[in-house]
Amino acid sequence: MSRILFIALAAVVFVGAVIGGKSFFADSPKAFSPSGKVNIGGPFSLVDHTGKAVTEQDYAGKYMLIYFGYTFCPDVCPTSLSIMGDALDMLTPAQLEKVVPIFVTVDPERDTPEIMAGYVPNFHQKLVGLTGALKDIKAAAKRYKVFFAKANEDDPDGLYTMDHGSTTYLMDPNATYAAHFSHGTPAKFMAAKLAEFL
Ligand code: NI
Numbered sequence: 001m002s003r004i005l006f007i008a009l010a011a012v013v014f015v016g017a018v019i020g021g022k023s024f025f026a027d028s029p030k031a032f033s034p035s036g037k038v039n040i041g042g043p044f045s046l047v048d049h050t051g052k053a054v055t056e057q058d059y060a061g062k063y064m065l066i067y068f069g070y071t072f073c074p075d076v077c078p079t080s081l082s083i084m085g086d087a088l089d090m091l092t093p094a095q096l097e098k099v100v101p102i103f104v105t106v107d108p109e110r111d112t113p114e115i116m117a118g119y120v121p122n123f124h125q126k127l128v129g130l131t132g133a134l135k136d137i138k139a140a141a142k143r144y145k146v147f148f149a150k151a152n153e154d155d156p157d158g159l160y161t162m163d164h165g166s167t168t169y170l171m172d173p174n175a176t177y178a179a180h181f182s183h184g185t186p187a188k189f190m191a192a193k194l195a196e197f198l
């Protein structure tokens with residue numbers, strides 16, 4: 001291996017580590033534009049848990065705390081959303097006012113607005129559930145560099161699961177990347193980080 005190639009590879013690994021570790025980097029092979037700007041987020045067109053069509057414009061002026069998952073998730077999503085809910089509870093009312101926590105399903109086949117409406121209040125009263133057409137979910141996930149795929153499709157009872165990325169993103173009031181939290185980030189840490197922005 002040439003010295004130049006080695007240095008280039010080391011730089012890639014380092015950048016991956018800086019932005020949040022191996023899993024994040026694996027989720028996000030194109031997280032950086034050539035200029036080094038974090039290239040995450042963008043427009044979306046989905047349906048909220050009340051059945052209303054929404055876009056990122058509906059949350060303009062607020063920080064979006066956004067996580068992708070699905071309501072049938074046995075473990076990872078409930079853990080992530082509980083941490084999110086706990087962190088939000090640690091904010092002051094004034095800080096909380098500036099945040100819209102959002103849970104985007106990667107399983108719109110099962111996660112109808114009605115299912116989402118029954119699920120999101122388990123974690124926080126402010127949590128917004130977003131679903132929509134699969135193509136629109138795919139477009140949103142792609143913009144947020146969140147991988148997802150159906151798994152266990154041969155389950156005899158049809159109880160498939162979804163593999164999905166588990167990074168939580170904080171987007172600023174212009175809907176551009178502000179920060180992210182790897183799966184398992186303690187609620188206290190998340191709350192402290194949020195408070196730096198709010
Ligand atoms: Ni999950």
